[in-house]
């Protein structure tokens with residue numbers, strides 16, 4: 719499975735299991751993405767960058783970094799510092815993803831300008847709470 723940013727300065731391959739996506743409604747994600755975000759986890763070892771000229775990491779906190787393209791602004795990755803996993807934004811995959819969306823997280827922080835999707839399990843916080 720391959721993916722990348724809009725302009726092509728960041729390209730990646732997933733050579734392993736891609737987990738189902740989770741949407742996040744929190745205020746931070748809505749600031750970073752302009753709206754609800756979506757993340758699909760993969761083992762760090764399974765994510766291979768085939769072009770990273772545009773890739774920049776933005777330190778969100780001492781717990782996580784956000785990867786984006788400095789040329790076109792595409793949001794690509796979210797990386798917890800102390801984890802063997804990284805999350806990709808499934809909208810950056812080329813073609814069909816083969817996954818579905820298993821949860822909506824931080825629904826209590828969602829914006830007031832759109833409804834939740836009743837077909838997707840919704841949680842006030844993290845779905846593991």
Ligand SMILES: [Zn+2]
Nearest residue numbers: 723725787790
């Ligand atoms: Zn780009």
